[in-house]
Amino acid sequence: QMRFALRYAQDSGQGWTGFREAEFESLLRLHNLNDVTVLCRNGDVWVIEASLPSIELILSRSVLIKSAMRLFCFFESRAELFTSLEHNDLIRNEIMSVMNMVKSFKVRISTLNKTYNISEKVEIIENLLSRLPEIPAVIDLVKPQIILFLMEDFELLPTEMRFCYPG
Numbered sequence: 001q002m003r004f005a006l007r008y009a010q011d012s013g014q015g016w017t018g019f020r021e022a023e024f025e026s027l028l029r030l031h032n033l034n035d036v037t038v039l040c041r042n043g044d045v046w047v048i049e050a051s052l053p054s055i056e057l058i059l060s061r062s063v064l065i066k067s068a069m070r071l072f073c074f075f076e077s078r079a080e081l082f083t084s085l086e087h088n089d090l091i092r093n094e095i096m097s098v099m100n101m102v103k104s105f106k107v108r109i110s111t112l113n114k115t116y117n118i119s120e121k122v123e124i125i126e127n128l129l130s131r132l133p134e135i136p137a138v139i140d141l142v143k144p145q146i147i148l149f150l151m152e153d154f155e156l157l158p159t160e161m162r163f164c165y166p167g
Helices: 017-030 052-061 078-087 089-099 118-130
Strands: 002-008 037-042 045-050 065-070 104-112 146-154 161-166
Touching (some): 017 052, 045 052, 078 089, 078 118, 078 161, 089 146, 104 118, 118 146
Parallel strands (some): 104 146
Antiparallel strands (some): 002 045, 037 045
């Protein structure tokens, strides 16, 4: 079992939030999936625990799920994430166990309800990588073997971070 963050298409007042749950439950029944647990629903992001084959089946038929990523952990702020990377060996080791197995990678910043310019993204990426041990893989922005994601979810008004998801 692994943790995943499911990013749903933003509702924008369309009334899809009620349909998300109905679609999700329907997909679990359709594929007879008993190994999926919803840990929390944070607006447009759901955190679930499931096997990789189960996630692939759910994604193959979902209309509303925009993306899914393997989730290392989640925090209420980027500062909390960075502090954990500096002081929590368990989280750092989990990330590095994946990063040490690949030959190439890139880092992608994804946001909900907020936009960063390129220089802000570069600063966030540099701060993230500076808190991890040296990654032996090379950076490949075109065809990386793996993408290290940092998804940040903000309240619409006021623009305050709800959650920060590294995966």
